[in-house]
Amino acid sequence: MAGRSGQWRVDVLDKSARRFLQLRARNATTNQEKTRSAKTAVRRDAERAAAIWESDLNQFGPESPLSANLAWFDFTRQYQLEHLRSLAESSEKRANWALREFEKTMHPRTIGEVTAEHLSQFAAKLRARKVAESTIYSLLGQVRAAFAWGVGVGLVDAVPRIPKVQRAKTGSKSKVMKGRPISDSEFELLIKAIPEVVGDDRAAEWEFLLRGLWLSGMRIEEAVLMRWQAIPGRASDCIVPDFSGRRPMFRVPAEGEKGFRDRILPMTPDFAEFISKVPAELRTGFVFKLARKKVKSASPESPSKWWVSRTISQIGEEANVIVDSRGPKFASAHDLRRSFGTRWARLVLPQVLRELMRHESLETTMRFYVQIESETTSDAVFAAFQADRSRNSAETAHEKGDTLGDTDSAEVTKTP
Numbered sequence: 001m002a003g004r005s006g007q008w009r010v011d012v013l014d015k016s017a018r019r020f021l022q023l024r025a026r027n028a029t030t031n032q033e034k035t036r037s038a039k040t041a042v043r044r045d046a047e048r049a050a051a052i053w054e055s056d057l058n059q060f061g062p063e064s065p066l067s068a069n070l071a072w073f074d075f076t077r078q079y080q081l082e083h084l085r086s087l088a089e090s091s092e093k094r095a096n097w098a099l100r101e102f103e104k105t106m107h108p109r110t111i112g113e114v115t116a117e118h119l120s121q122f123a124a125k126l127r128a129r130k131v132a133e134s135t136i137y138s139l140l141g142q143v144r145a146a147f148a149w150g151v152g153v154g155l156v157d158a159v160p161r162i163p164k165v166q167r168a169k170t171g172s173k174s175k176v177m178k179g180r181p182i183s184d185s186e187f188e189l190l191i192k193a194i195p196e197v198v199g200d201d202r203a204a205e206w207e208f209l210l211r212g213l214w215l216s217g218m219r220i221e222e223a224v225l226m227r228w229q230a231i232p233g234r235a236s237d238c239i240v241p242d243f244s245g246r247r248p249m250f251r252v253p254a255e256g257e258k259g260f261r262d263r264i265l266p267m268t269p270d271f272a273e274f275i276s277k278v279p280a281e282l283r284t285g286f287v288f289k290l291a292r293k294k295v296k297s298a299s300p301e302s303p304s305k306w307w308v309s310r311t312i313s314q315i316g317e318e319a320n321v322i323v324d325s326r327g328p329k330f331a332s333a334h335d336l337r338r339s340f341g342t343r344w345a346r347l348v349l350p351q352v353l354r355e356l357m358r359h360e361s362l363e364t365t366m367r368f369y370v371q372i373e374s375e376t377t378s379d380a381v382f383a384a385f386q387a388d389r390s391r392n393s394a395e396t397a398h399e400k401g402d403t404l405g406d407t408d409s410a411e412v413t414k415t416p
Contacts, residue, residue: 008057010050012043021046023154025057038154049154072108075155076146083149090221098142111150116161119143179323179335181342186321187214190331193319197311202291209288210312213333215271217340217357220305220312220333224290228283241267241275241287248272266355268344309333 007028012021013035021038023046036053038046052070076099084092106122108114119140126136140162150156182190190210195203213223218239226239230251242251242264252263275287290303309332316323316331323335337357344356354365 008054010054010057012038012046012050023050023053025053040153045153052155070111070155072103072111072113075111075150076103078155079146079149082153094138095142095145098139099146101139102143111147111156114143114147114160119160119162179329179332179338181339182321182323182331182335186319186331187336187339189319189321190315193315196318197315205288205290206311206315209290209308210315210336211274212271212288213336214339215268215274217268217337217344219337219358220309222358223288224286224303224305224308226287227285228287241272243272243276248276265358266352268356312336 007030008025009028010023010025013024018037020041021043023036023038025034025036026032034057038049040046040049056070079099080096084095087095102108102122105125106114106118108118122143123136123140126139127133144159144162147156147159151159187210191207194206194210198206209223212218213220216223218226222239226241228241230240240251242249248267248269250265250267252265278287290308312333313330316335319331321331322328323331341353341357345353348356350362350365354362357365359365
């Protein structure tokens, strides 16, 4: 084929009224021309797409789909270098984990091999390994995000259709939450179990962390990276307490936020009171100072969130606080967050709860809020029923007493 003669040259056309830059391929031997959108308005990205298309045309011919023969390794490497490294650290790790799982399970050689059928097989293999449906959905979404980026920079023609994930059916064996909120008394059992797990010498720092999670509703990754002062240019510094305004707040630097914008979020009064008791001379570095352990850390200074989470789960098991009888599952750090949400769901509106929980969307909050509201309504209905039953019983007993009194009086009257 003429296209294999190496005579194809691809140029980026000047932007016209179109949204994206255009690519024009011309064969020097046959004068054949082909055009397509660069699918980007950034000239550097368009030039990169032009170079890849030119290589494909000269190596595989004009009928080859765009970058169908681009090696999977090269594609994911470019995705990591040019996109993932610009994300927050936690987002980068999630995406890399998903791509590694896909590669380990499906062994793709080129991105052209990755089709909707390929993704459906990936989901089926994950189910065979008893992977949770929510995790399957997340993994597929990360793979789709990689292809969507590839389309944007001109590496990929289209995003493979993601197969619909069959959610678990609702019923007696299905619950909205994997755990449950724990009570005040159960939380105190966790506190008492701390020394048995971490030792007496480290019990105080772990109690400070657990009480902080209980009062703030923070996620583990937020808590272990929370600092008293922000460090400029450090993407890992996710949350900083700010007492400079009229009310205490959480300040979230743009580097550590999914939306890459500075945010100021409300802090609950009880948590503000809790951390304000820390002496001023100790308000340096991390808010929750935990002894280092020889594990891979999220940063050179902070402990691994996985180690912290696992330790809290061990405390839950030691305290024998069971949040799900299937397994059984013992109390974990996320159950402390659920407890926080439960307490405040009864006091504030959903929009306020969304801010307190730092949910990205109100829909996430509403799924949680609706369950809490249903439980609260059910409690009120049962309480009203019991009160009404007690009142009726009292009235019946009173009426019987009156009847007996009248009979006695009649009998007394009839007595000579």
